[in-house]
Amino acid sequence: MGYFALYMTNFSLLDPSHIIFTIFCIAIIIFLPKIFLDKSTRSKKALVLVIISLLLINQGMDLYREGYMDEWKLGLPLHLCDFSTASIILYFFTQRKEFFLFAFFAGFSGAGMAILTPDVLYSFPHIDYVRHMIGHSMILLGVTYAMVIDHLRPQFKDVHRVLAVMTLFMLSMYPINYLLGAPANYWFVIEKPPGLNITDYMRDAPYHMVDIFIIAVIVCYLIYTPYLIKDKLQMNKS
Numbered sequence: 001m002g003y004f005a006l007y008m009t010n011f012s013l014l015d016p017s018h019i020i021f022t023i024f025c026i027a028i029i030i031f032l033p034k035i036f037l038d039k040s041t042r043s044k045k046a047l048v049l050v051i052i053s054l055l056l057i058n059q060g061m062d063l064y065r066e067g068y069m070d071e072w073k074l075g076l077p078l079h080l081c082d083f084s085t086a087s088i089i090l091y092f093f094t095q096r097k098e099f100f101l102f103a104f105f106a107g108f109s110g111a112g113m114a115i116l117t118p119d120v121l122y123s124f125p126h127i128d129y130v131r132h133m134i135g136h137s138m139i140l141l142g143v144t145y146a147m148v149i150d151h152l153r154p155q156f157k158d159v160h161r162v163l164a165v166m167t168l169f170m171l172s173m174y175p176i177n178y179l180l181g182a183p184a185n186y187w188f189v190i191e192k193p194p195g196l197n198i199t200d201y202m203r204d205a206p207y208h209m210v211d212i213f214i215i216a217v218i219v220c221y222l223i224y225t226p227y228l229i230k231d232k233l234q235m236n237k238s
Helices: 016-036 041-070 080-094 097-116 127-148 156-180 208-237
Strands: none
Touching: 016 041, 016 097, 016 127, 041 080, 041 127, 080 097, 080 127, 080 156, 097 127, 097 156, 097 208, 156 208
């Protein structure tokens, strides 16, 4: 058996190891930037370097696992979370808020869902599960870093803008998948993702994308809701 075949325990959403690992990832995402808030600039740069390094390592492992071991058409960095990864890395290098905003909404809706309901076949401690969880957690850690340390936040108009960009990307995946041919399924527009995940409760393909789009819109507005409440409370105080 190869390295990627170690610990092949079938994945289950209710597996205690998944619940514990998910709680651990969420704690890192929330509290690590707060710990580094009062640290030196050098320490903050070191944390950013770790985040970028783990993101790139995860992308490399994903490319190797799917693009080399399975099929090259599966290994292209064209999934939503690949876009989120690129966005948060570009933000760190350029400090442009547009990249943060895309990573914020696409990250919390896409990577967040990937952490809660990962599309993996095997559970912890299988390397593919660990890689999946750490890779998606680093996207959100990069976002919370920008929120806590760089004091960035979205505005209400940004919800519409990011949704428009995500919709254009999603629509572009249809011709891309068509040109690549099977088994390409980027953004899962052709078929539902494998494993146990939220799409199991949706309609069959291709109508599942309508359900995913509706949920994505709702989630993006829900993500912004805390800021909306905070702004209204501040307006009432003033």
